[in-house]
Amino acid sequence: MSAASTPESNGTPTRREQLLAIAAELFAEKGFRNTTVRDIADAAGILSGSLYHHFDSKESMVDELLVPFQEELFGKYDEILASGDDARTKLERAVRVSFEAIDQHPHEVAIFQNDADHLGTFERFGYLADRNTQSRQVWVTLIEEGVRTGVLRPDLDVTLTYRFIRDTVWVAVRWYRPGRGLSHTAVADQYVRILLDGISNA
Amino acid sequence: MSAASTPESNGTPTRREQLLAIAAELFAEKGFRNTTVRDIADAAGILSGSLYHHFDSKESMVDELLVPFQEELFGKYDEILASGDDARTKLERAVRVSFEAIDQHPHEVAIFQNDADHLGTFERFGYLADRNTQSRQVWVTLIEEGVRTGVLRPDLDVTLTYRFIRDTVWVAVRWYRPGRGLSHTAVADQYVRILLDGISNA
């Protein structure tokens, strides 16, 4: 038995997965609230009522997109935190893992960036706030370790630096398009360079 | 006669301006589409129909918020471009002017950040795309001048650097709250420092 949201092992997505992929694209492009169930149904070539054979509600759809994505991402962060790498390497790896997420799950990242605040007002999506806290802990831990071990400037405002890194990384989902222009690794290279060394010709 | 969206010289805002301020806060907080005219009317203590005595439509309200804000902001950018400062100073000034805008017009900035894409799909808001282009020209001009005059690293990817600066600056509207915590000048100080010199303890 396979998880409902993971493609079957033979590579053929289930109908449910197809519909979810269509919904993800629309949610990411137009926003959750601005996407109607009729939009999703139209894009899938069926009528809106038929969607409810597969999903309880529009909310269930976005829920099913976000949960497995976040499990995967935070699993990778945990791996980095648990590794024996030095602070600078850990920070670099965390940035690269994030750009990889933008590359591999652009829709899920966009939905989280654009709609987490709004969705978070519903009990059902309370876990979004938890993930937010967890994310903050990851970055702050890495920055503090960097300052402590001397690889980062001792005068850094940790909270502000955390926000700076978080925002610079995730906001890239607004313009990055997988398969077009620079690869996610190339973008990550440049971002890490600017973040660590700045743009000044020192 | 005073401009419709500027407070009267005696400091007492007109009713129209009061309503606009209420709408701005709600648009910024919940998004344009997610804010109903009833929300605005409720917050103003009147009924939704009464709003239409003051404004043609919900779109007119957001239009009246964005246009004068952008005129002011781009006027300042033009001033910087036309100044005789060196490239590094110009770039710093542009960053500082942007943080000042976040401080003084947080709602307008938030609306532009969150809803420009959606609003831009209507003819009436075609000027939003023009402003976007104009903004890009400002930053790219400054970065290119910086590279040319040797104050910025010669190996910078100009487009990527432009996106980096634009995003890092404006995304701060998501967490910066005027009058709470660091001042906008203090935040700008740190951002400029990270942007130019990085976070590494070189």
Add this chain to the structure above:
DNA sequence: GTCTATAGCAGGATAGAC
């Protein structure tokens, strides 16, 4: 300048036929 009342439409969701 605000209220009453309501038109007109679009949205999420449901029941049951096929």
Add this chain to the structure above:
DNA sequence: GTCTATCCTGCTATAGAC
């Protein structure tokens, strides 16, 4: 698994009284 048909709600906007 999809369609037909429809309910109910909430939204923008309007007309005219006060």
